[in-house]
Amino acid sequence: xxxxxxxxxxxxxxxxxxxxxxxxxxxxxxxxxxxxxxxxxxxxxxxxxxxxxxxxxxxxxxxxxxxxxxxxxxxxxxxxxxxxxxxxxxxxxxxxxxxxxxxxxxxxxxxxxxxxxxxxxxxxxxxxxx
Amino acid sequence: xxxxxxxxxxxxxxxxxxxxxxxxxxxxxxxxxxxxxxxxxxxxxxxxxxxxxxxxxxxxxxxxxxxxxxxxxxxxxxxxxxxxxxxxxxxxxxx
Numbered sequence: 001x002x003x004x005x006x007x008x009x010x011x012x013x014x015x016x017x018x019x020x021x022x023x024x025x026x027x028x029x030x031x032x033x034x035x036x037x038x039x040x041x042x043x044x045x046x047x048x049x050x051x052x053x054x055x056x057x058x059x060x061x062x063x064x065x066x067x068x069x070x071x072x073x074x075x076x077x078x079x080x081x082x083x084x085x086x087x088x089x090x091x092x093x094x095x096x097x098x099x100x101x102x103x104x105x106x107x108x109x110x111x112x113x114x115x116x117x118x119x120x121x122x123x124x125x126x127x128x129x130x
Numbered sequence: 131x132x133x134x135x136x137x138x139x140x141x142x143x144x145x146x147x148x149x150x151x152x153x154x155x156x157x158x159x160x161x162x163x164x165x166x167x168x169x170x171x172x173x174x175x176x177x178x179x180x181x182x183x184x185x186x187x188x189x190x191x192x193x194x195x196x197x198x199x200x201x202x203x204x205x206x207x208x209x210x211x212x213x214x215x216x217x218x219x220x221x222x223x224x225x
Contacts, residue, residue: 003215014191015138025208029209123220126221129225
């Protein structure tokens with residue numbers, strides 16, 4: 001079964017953690033994740049500048065590790081990311097901003113990637129809110 | 131076409147659960163996660179006729195709130211959540 005997973009919440013929201021646990025369980029059950037699409041506040045879940053207190057789970061880091069480990073297609077909405085200050089090297093240079101907080105394995109791209117993933121996948125699962 | 135409706139907002143903070151129940155089809159089911167699991171409280175189910183519906187609850191979120199799984203619901207873990215998302219034709223998350 002092919003899954004497309006869309007995440008609408010930041011790493012500190014419990015829904016970001018639920019999305020990660022769902023994605024892990026999907027792969028563990030032998031299913032495929034065609035794409036992860038981070039949209040709206042979900043772009044914060046891909047930021048590499050997040051500092052989590054030591055006694056809490058670093059969900060942003062866990063996401064990055066998960067995507068790298070399984071070589072998944074982790075796409076961050078470029079319009080949502082720019083307006084929230086989540087920039088990769090190219091965008092930071094383009095808009096002359098001092099910080100870069102989006103690195104591999106994440107890729108900035110457009111909403112078309114979500115549409116494409118929905119067409120390819122058997123199921124679209126969205127996570128967001130609290 | 132069957133739909134699994136996924137809720138994560140507390141039933142005491144907004145009207146999502148009520149709205150969802152109004153359009154829940156006979157083949158549809160509800161999955162309560164996050165603060166939505168508070169719907170198992172007697173005060174919650176008194177407001178809504180959950181007992182007559184097919185209700186699943188994410189066990190982890192129930193345990194985190196020290197709540198028990200009521201008889202009218204089925205507790206699920208993440209592998210079972212994945213299985214449910216396949217069993218139903220669509221998954222509709224009430225973001």
